[in-house]
Amino acid sequence: MTVRAGILGATGAVGQRLIQLLDPHPDFEIAALTASGDSAGKQYRDAAKWRINMQIPDDVAEMTVGETSPDAVPDDLDIIFSSLPSSVGAAVEPEFCEEGYVVSSNSSNARTDPDVPLTVPEVNADHIDLIEVQRDERGWDGALVKNPNCSTITMVPPLAALDEAFGLERVTVSTLQAVSGAGYSGVTSMEIIDNAIPHIGGEEEKMETESRKLLGTFDGAEVSWHDARVDASCNRIPTLDGHLENVWTDLAESATAAEAEAAMEEYPSLDLPSSPDQLIHVFDDPSRPQPRLDRDRENGMAIATGGLQETEGGLQFNCLAHNTMRGAAGASILNGELLLENGYL
Template sequence: MTVNAGIIGATGAVGQRLIQFLDPHPDFEITALTASDASAGDTYREAAKWRISMPIPEDIAEMTVTETDPDAMPDDVDIVFSSLPSSVGEAVEPDFCEAGYVVSSNSSNGRTDPDVPLTIPEVNADHIGLLEVQRDERGWDGALVKNPNCSTITMVPPLAALDEAFGLEAVTVSTLQAVSGAGYSGVTSMEIIDNAIPHIGGEEKKMETESRKLLGAFDGAEVSWHDARVYASCNRIPTLDGHLENVWTDTEADATVADAKEACRAYSGADLPSSPDRLIHVFEEPDRPQPRLDRDRDNGMAIAVGGLQETEGGLQFNCLAHNTMRGAAGASVLNGELLLTEGYL
C-alpha cells in the first residue's frame, strides 16, 4: 500500500532533497506541496528555484503549491514531512498535529521537548514510543517526530557504537560545516570564499543537547539523557555539501583502535528502505573521509569515519555525513519509514 505524503516548506533546499528522496520511494507518494503564501497557487516549477543537479520530476513540477495550513492539506495525506524554518515550524507544526496529521520534521523547534521523539532509527528507534506519551499529554490525533541537527547526526552513530563498546564519559567536537547547511541564502560568497567562519549561531548548543538525548535511555515513559559531557565548536568552511567533524572522546573502559574500528563496522543499520546496509564506513587511510570524495556514499546516507587514534583516556576520530541527505531530508524520510513500520501511519 502506498502512503500519501505532503511536504510543507517544499521549495527550500531541504524540501527539494525531500522530493529527491520521496519521488521514487517504494512506500510514499507525494500528493501535496506547500510553501509561503506568495507561492500558493503556482506550479512547483514556478515556485521553486531548483538547485539540485537532477531535474525536477515532471509530475512534481506541474503540481500546484498550496499555502502551509492544515486546512489546505488534502484529507488523504497520511504523513507530512516538514522542512520549515524553526520559527515557522514552531507556529505551524502543532496545528497539523492537532488536525490529525503525523509530522516527520527536520525543523529544530521542539527537538528537546520531553514528549517529542528525537530519533535516528539506527540508534534509538525505541524512542518512537514517546508518541504514546505525547498523544496522552497533548490530546493530538496526529503526532510529531523530529530528526536531529545535521551536525549532531554526523557524530552520534559512531558515538553510539563507541558507547556500546566502551562507555562514554565526555565528547569534544570541532566541526567543519558546508555552506548548504545554512540554506541557499544563508552565507554569501563574499563571506565564505577564501575564508572560514568560526561560529554558527545556536549550533554548539544543539550538538551538546541533542546528542545526549539521542544516546539516552527510554523506559516507556521518558528519556533519561546520557550523562556524558559534550562540548562543541562549530565552524563554516567553503565546501558545498558534507559536514566533516573532528571528535575526541573519553571512555569508561580502555579503548583500542582495532576494537573501535570493529565496533563501528559492526554497528547495524535499520531494516528500512533508506538505511544503508552498513551504517558506518571506516577508512584505513589517514586522510579520509573528505567531503568531496565521501559525502555521497550509499546515496548520501552513510556515516564515514577515519583517523581513529588512541588518546589519553579515550579515542580521537574524524567523521563525515552529507548534511542535506543523511543530515536533513534523508533523516526525515527514515523517521517516516520508522513510523510506517511501527504502525503510526
C-alpha cells in the same frame, strides 16, 4: 500500501531534497506541496528555484503549491514531512498534529521537548514510542517526530557504537560544516570564499543537547538523557555539501583504535528502504573521510569515519555525513519509514 505524503516548505533546499528522495520511493507518494504565501497558488516549477542536479520530476513540476496550513492540504495525507524554518515550524507543526496529521520534521523547534521523539532510527528506534506519551499529554490524534541537527547526526552513530562497546563519558567536537547547511541564501559568497567562519549561531547548543537525548534511554514514560558531557565548536567552511567533524572522546573502558574500528563497522543498520547497507564506513587512510570524495556513500545515507587514534583516556576520530541527505531530508524520510514500520501511519 502507498503512503500519501505532503511536504511543508517544499521550495527550499531541504524541501527539494525531500522531493528528490520521495519521488522514486517504494512506499511514499508525494500528494501535496506547501510553501510561503509568495509561492502558494503557483505550479511548483514556477515557485521553486530548483538547484538539485536532476530535473524536477514531471508530476511534481505540475503540482500546485498550497499554503502552509492544515486547511490547505488534503485531509487524506498519511504523513507530512516538514522542512520549515524553526520559527514557522514552532507555530504551524502543532496545528497539523492537532488536526490528526503525523509530522516527521527536520525543523529545529521542539527537538528537546520531553514528549517529542528525537530519533536516528539505527541508534534509538525505541524512542519512537514516546508518541504515546505525547498523544496522552497533548490530546493529539496526530504526532510530531523530529530528526536531529545535521551536525549532530554526523557524530551520534559513531558515538553510539563506542558507548555500547566501551561506555562514553565525555565528547569534544570541532566541526567543519558545508555552506548548504545554512540554506541557499544563508552564507554569501563574499563571506565564505577564501574564508572560514568560526561560529554558527545556535549550532553548538544543538550538538551538546540533542546528542545526549539521542544517546539516552527510554523507559516507556520518559527519556533519560545520557550523562556524558558534550562540548562543541562549530565552523563554516567553503564546501558545498558534507559536514566533517573532529571528535575526541573519554571512555569508561580503555579501547584500542582497532577495537573501536570494529565496534563502528559492526554497528548495525536497519532493514528500511532508506537505510544504508553499512551504517558506518571506517577508513584506514588517515586523510579520509573527505567531503567531496565520501559524502555520497550509500546514496548519501552512510556515516564515514577515519583517523582513529588512541588518546589518554579515550579515542580521537574524524567523521563525515552528507548534511542535506543523511543530515536532513534523508533523516526525515528514514523516520517516516520507522513510523510506517511501527504502525503509526
